[in-house]
Amino acid sequence: MVLALVGVGACSAEKMPPTIMLRRGAPAPVKRVAILPAECGSTLCKGIDAIVAAELAFRGYDVVDLDRIAALERARTEVQVHDQDASGPTATSTSSRTVTVAGPMLSDVDVWTLRAELAAMGVDGVVRVRTAELEGRPERVEALIRVTRSHDASLVWAALCEVEVSALDMPDENAERAVRCALAGAAR
Amino acid sequence: MRRLTTFASAAALVGCHQAVPHAIVQVPPGDEYAAGAVLVMPTTCVPDGVMPELCAPATLTAGQPAPLVALPASYAAYVDPTLRLKLEFAGYTLAEGAAMRLETGERTDGQTIDGTGASYSSTAITGGQTVADLPPSEVRVVARSLGLGGVITSTFTISPAGFGEIRADLVVTLWDVESSAARWIVRCGERMYGYRETPLRLANCVGNGILAALTPGNLIGEAL
Secondary structure, rough: OHHHHHHHHHHHHOOOEEEEEEOHHHHOOOEEEEEEEEEEEOOOOOOHHHHHHHHHOOOOOOEEEEEOOOOOOOOEEEEEEEEEEEOOOOOOOEEEEEEEOOOHHHOOEEEEEHHHHHHHHHOOOOEEEEEEEEOOOOOOEEEEEEEOOOOOOOEEEEEEEEEEEEEEOHHHHHHHHHHHHHHHHOOO | HHHHHHHHHHHHHHHOOOOOOOOEEOOOOOOOOOOEEEEEOOOOEEOOOOOOHHHHHHOOOOOOOOOOOOOOOOOOHHHHHHHHHHHHHHEOOOOEEEHHEEOEEEEEEEEEEOOOOOEEEEEEOOOOOHHHHOOHHHHHHHHHHHHHHHEEEEEEEEEEEOEEEEEEEEEEEEEOOOOOOEOOOOOOOEOOOOOOHHHHHHHHHHHHHHHHHOOHOOOOOOOO
């Protein structure tokens, strides 16, 4: 029985240090980059995008968020409803407000329009963030941050980090840890 | 009791060292590896002599108590993230077919604040057919129009393995856009251990096979 416990313990007790790999492409300056929506399997990605955007902005990149730029003029409709009830001994009032904004953002446009719009904005680089869970014992999570030039898709730099994780941790925590590790690797 | 303890010990140790599938890589002679921008399509599942329901993980737990983590509608949710990560680290720049719209989608963002001060927000995006919805011949046309040199397809096949077991094979192929010929094919397969474990492990296996064959310097020290 002791042997069984030792065996189970050996699966989870000690963690290997993270593995970080960095690749650099041909040297060429990239200044303004667009971050494509992150892809990370079953976990929530929005926070990961924000972490990478903040870090790249800190390092001097001009970061364009496709989800924040309207592709066309958007239509905004605002409805405000006030209810006043004076039938009782004391008058009561309630109000509600609904705002609807309709129209595509840059992330919703067709691929040819997107390409033209990025060129018009002077975007010369594209950033892609990916994380993936690796099945096996011990469990691991891998994150890749890759910057490519937009006009020929050639590599500027890519950083990959593979970290051992605990099955007890939340998937989004593991993904965030791997992304921060890859960012740290890219800073070297 | 002693036999039970021995069995438990063995099971615990085996749990640490599950067999790893091996990748089979085919690169036709004369074709050189070329990194660059390629179109990548979502993984599709093919039932080969088994019930079609096996290709839809979400339906497999119907009528059973809900699992802690809901199974996805398709194995692509397990295979694609790992596979794409490895492909990109091998040097390919991926254009995601399922995310590339052929027409602009309609988005409506809404926010409501009710009488109690509670706030609700919503986003709905409709329309916008993607490249992944097209037949293969039209996919190549789109790839050519975008200056992409290849199309990567991924097929997860489930077939009988005898004695009531099933096996899964993942085959990933890079097709040349101009000639429609396969530039490389990577295959991994194993008996289906689990609806999550096997696709994850096969995706890692194929990804490592691509790295080992095409850019061995980028392979993290793992057995294929």
